[in-house]
Amino acid sequence: MNLETLINKYYDQLNDNDLHVISYVSQNIELCKDKTVTEIAKNCNVSPSTIIRTTKKIGFDGYSEFRYFIKEEADRIRDAKVSHNQSFHSSVLLKDVQETIKLFEGDKNLQEIYKLFLKSKNIFAYGTGYGQNLMLKEFSRCLLNHNIFLNIIPSKTELELISQAITPNDLLIVASLSGKTGSIDAMLKNIVVKKVPTISVTVFSRNELAYLANYNLYYQVTHLNKVNQLNNSSYCTLNLVLSLLYEGFTNYLNERESAVK
Known part of the structure; x- marks a missing residue:
């Protein structure tokens, strides 16, 4: 271990x-x-x-x-x-980056996600691991530039509490590598039953989390390192898709502002 x-x-x-x-x-x-x-x-x-x-x-x-x-x-x-x-070679990372960008640009639901950022009463985010949590914290810091506060859920205990209080007027983002729901499955299903809009951010695959969520954002992961069973580029491409989401949201706001003028 x-x-x-x-x-x-x-x-x-x-x-x-x-x-x-x-x-x-x-x-x-x-x-x-x-x-x-x-x-x-x-x-x-x-x-x-x-x-x-x-x-x-x-x-x-x-x-x-x-x-x-x-x-x-x-x-x-x-x-x-x-x-x-x-x-691991730079060509592998480059491929992951290119595929992640392609997946993001092909997403047909981005406008709906941007609208949710604006109309949701509270926005919560949960990372299933340490690295995912760090990437969400950086995303949260970026959103503050638009006066949007992203509530980072620090642990399963807090997720359970929030699952009881969250409403359809709120938004939940869950970032994961595998997309396996495991010990948080019951909490997520409780949130989904309450018709709370949910966004999954996972590796590109058929997975439990993506199946439960209303909207899916994907990032590319090529292979696992044989020594530590972690992907060398997973945090890089997770950070990339969240960065693309932030930049896309920024462009969306700029276009709305231009349309008003």
Whole structure:
């Protein structure tokens, strides 16, 4: 099990400090593998006890066991780069980007989605994993340029609460890689039954989430990395489709404004 998998597994139990610590370690794993808990704490600007609590939340007995894990993780990543040459080339990413753009431009429901952004009383967004959540946060930041507030749902607990209070006057966006609904299936079905407009953002495939949603946005993913079972370009193309959505919405607003003048 790699660090990214652990983040997704225990995501609902992690607070902002935990995510900050794990994100730092994940991005600097070669540097962190020989660091003491005090050194990691100093680099993250948190206390050593916070680091220890975080490691326990993701299934370790304490920092010593976690340190051993990240040493193995660093070695595994280094070996993977040598043996597989990262199993990835720029041509693969380029293909994913081109296909994602093609999928977006071929979507016939974009105007309806843009209208929902304007008329919905509340707009909520839920990412099924850590990376998806980060991409939605960036999308949320962009929408603020148009005075539209996107409520990011941080965990399944909050999604369950919102599923009880959300109304047909609201809008829900759910971003996922696989499109599998899993443990949130009942909540999503409850939302759909209430006739709440729902937008799925998933990899291009037949999937449960896309089937439930009223509108589907897709991004292209070519293959999974053999070492960590994650796609090298999935976050890139997810970010791309959300960026295209924002730019399309911006153009839509500009055209409406021009039509009024």
